[in-house]
Structure formats: C-alpha cells, structure tokens
Amino acid sequence: MIAHQLNLTEKQVNSFDRFLIDGTQKALSALDDMFGLDIQCSDSCFEITPALSSESLKHLGDEPLYTVSSAMVGDMQGRIFILMRASDFKHLSKAMKPTLDLLFCAENDADQAPGKGHPENNDGLKTVDDTFHEQMMDTLSEMANVFIGLYARAIHGISKLNTHYSVPYAVKDPSQEILRHFLWAPEASEQLHMVIQNEFFVLDKPIKLWCLFSPTRRSLRNILDRIESNTEYH
Numbered sequence: 001m002i003a004h005q006l007n008l009t010e011k012q013v014n015s016f017d018r019f020l021i022d023g024t025q026k027a028l029s030a031l032d033d034m035f036g037l038d039i040q041c042s043d044s045c046f047e048i049t050p051a052l053s054s055e056s057l058k059h060l061g062d063e064p065l066y067t068v069s070s071a072m073v074g075d076m077q078g079r080i081f082i083l084m085r086a087s088d089f090k091h092l093s094k095a096m097k098p099t100l101d102l103l104f105c106a107e108n109d110a111d112q113a114p115g116k117g118h119p120e121n122n123d124g125l126k127t128v129d130d131t132f133h134e135q136m137m138d139t140l141s142e143m144a145n146v147f148i149g150l151y152a153r154a155i156h157g158i159s160k161l162n163t164h165y166s167v168p169y170a171v172k173d174p175s176q177e178i179l180r181h182f183l184w185a186p187e188a189s190e191q192l193h194m195v196i197q198n199e200f201f202v203l204d205k206p207i208k209l210w211c212l213f214s215p216t217r218r219s220l221r222n223i224l225d226r227i228e229s230n231t232e233y234h
Contacts, residue, residue, distance in 0.1 A: 006048065006192070006224070015158040015227045020046040020196065023154035028200060030146045035139065036099035042200035048192055048220075051183045051212075056197040059208065063087060064174040066137075068144035072152075075161035076223065078215035081179065082144035082168065088207045093136050095202045100135050137170045144168040147211055151196070155213075159226035182214075192220055 008016075024044045031037045047054055066089045068082040084092070126134075145168050152163045173179065194213035199206050215223070 008224070009228065012224055012227050015230075016046060016048070019151075019154045019158050020044060022157060023151040024196070024198060026150045026154075027147045027198070030150065031143065031200070034146065035096065035143065037095060037200075037202055040201040040204070042198065044196060044198045046197075047195040049195060050191070051193045051195070051214075054193065054195050056195045056210065057212075059197065060085060060176070060179075060210070062176065064172060065176050065179060066140060066170060067173045067178050068141060068168045068170045069178070070144070070148055070165045070168040072163055072165050072213075072215065072219075074164040076155065076163040076215050076219040078213070078219055079182065080148050080165060080168075080214070081182070081210075081212040082140075082147055083179065083210040083212060084140070085208065086172075088209070089136070089140070091202070091205055092140075092207055093132070095207075096136065096139060097132070100132065100139065137172075140170040141168050144170065147209075151211060151213065155223065158230070159223045160230060161223060161226055191217060194220075 024042075028039055028042050032039055045056060047056055049055075051057060060083065064086040066084045066086065070080045072078045072080055148165055148168060152165065155161060155163060171178070191214060194215070196211040196213070198209045198211070200209075201207075
C-alpha cells in the first residue's frame with residue numbers, strides 16, 4: 001500500500017517493490033547467517049503512508065515495545081525506528097538463548113571467581129536473567145544495525161542516495177511513549193513514513209519486526225525524483 005496522494009509513477013512503484021524485496025531478503029538472510037536463527041518462512045509488506053493511517057503499525061497494539069532508534073543524515077535526513085513487541089522479543093529471546101549461551105559462556109565463566117555461583121539480586125549484583133536480558137538488548141541493537149544498513153543500501157540501489165545513520169540504541173518502551181511522542185509531534189503531522197513489516201517464523205511461531213523509515217518530506221521527494229532520473233533502472 002502506497003499513499004495515493006504521492007501520485008507515484010509505475011517506475012517508482014516498481015522501484016519500491018525492488019527495495020522491499022532486496023532489503024528484506026538480505027536482512028532475513030543476515031538473521032540466519034549472523035545470529036543463528038533458523039527462519040522457517042517469512043512474509044513482508046511495505047507502505048508509504050501517514051503513520052496514523054498505517055495498516056501495518058496498527059498491528060503493534062498497545063503492548064510494551066522494544067524500540068531501536070537512529071538518526072539519518074547525508075543525502076536523506078530523518079529518523080529510523082526498529083520496533084518489536086514485548087511478546088515477540090520474549091519469543092526471540094527463547095530462540096536466541098542457545099546461540100547467546102555459546103557466545104557468552106566463556107566470557108561469563110572467566111568473570112566468575114572459583115567457588116562462586118551466579119550473582120543474585122540480594123547481593124546487589126545482576127542475576128543470570130538480568131545478564132541475559134542485557135545480552136538480548138545488545139543483540140537487538142546489532143540486528144537493528146544490520147537491518148538499517150541493508151535497507152539504507154537498498155534505498156541507494158533505487159535512488160543512488162547515500163544515507164548515513166547514528167549508532168542504533170535499544171530501549172524497552174513500556175507505554176510506547178517514545179514512538180507516540182515522535183508520531184504525535186506537531187512537525188510530524190503531515191509527514192509520510194516508509195513502513196516495512198517483516199514477519200518470520202522461528203520455532204514454529206511468528207515474530208513481527210517493524211522498520212519505520214521517516215525521511216523528511218524533502219528527502220522523500222528527493223528519493224522519488226532520483227528514481228525517475230535513474231537511467232540504470234531495469
């Protein structure tokens with residue numbers, strides 16, 4: 001679904017289709033190859049739309065979110081958000097635990113003094129669950145960095161625009177305040193967003209992950225103009 005008010009040409013629509021296919025295939029392959037996830041199948045959809053009219057973002061519901069944000073600079077300006085519902089984050093944690101245990105067990109064992117067990121809350125130290133949650137937050141930031149980088153390259157592929165972005169940082173957003181503040185800001189009232197919803201099945205259950213590209217209106221117009229002038233388009 002692409003906002004009708006943009007009056008996109010067939011070339012632009014086909015370019016965004018290519019952007020979705022190229023970026024999503026590479027992103028899901030990265031989850032398999034880099035993070036040890038066995039993705040059984042996947043689906044994705046793409047919109048250019050006002051956020052409050054987005055069909056995909058309605059699927060977020062009102063549960064807590066894990067939000068990763070980054071600023072875009074260079075040829076395209078604006079913000080990028082990677083969004084995951086708490087229930088999906090919990091399932092991803094279950095799927096990732098064997099891999100993270102292998103990656104971090106040596107480091108954890110080296111940190112443990114002989115004869116000591118795992119730290120507990122009543123000692124004023126982190127529990128095993130706290131440590132694993134921190135590892136998952138770091139992993140989510142790394143995943144977001146991969147997704148943002150691959151989609152930024154996919155944008156370059158259709159528009160030849162070079163986009164740079166700040167280091168993504170993951171936080172838990174219990175009341176969706178971070179996202180709500182951004183979407184309801186006065187300056188964002190007429191902004192169009194590129195919304196990508198990815199759904200992939202791991203351990204026989206679906207996990208949804210949203211990529212919200214929010215270029216400035218000028219940047220979005222620049223993308224559309226560059227697509228039209230791109231003579232390498234096939």
